[in-house]
Amino acid sequence: MVKKRKRLRGTVEKVIKPAHPSQTEKAQIDIKEADDLYREIRVDNVLTDDHGNKDRLEKGDEVDVTIETDSHGGRRKSD
16 A cells, blocks of 8 residues: 655644543644644643653654555635
């Protein structure tokens, strides 16, 4: 199956502590290439490296956001 993807650069703008201990900490990421009104996303601040070790993002970290679809998604651009 052919995957189509686009990689966008972002920066962790802030880390949001949970309101309740049962909730997950969030990282707010500013995506530079997005439109102004859609530039910020929030994701759970839990990362795992290749060895299975847990880590987290910190304010100011540079990140890549990847958008991916399989060969059935998306449409080819007309010339």
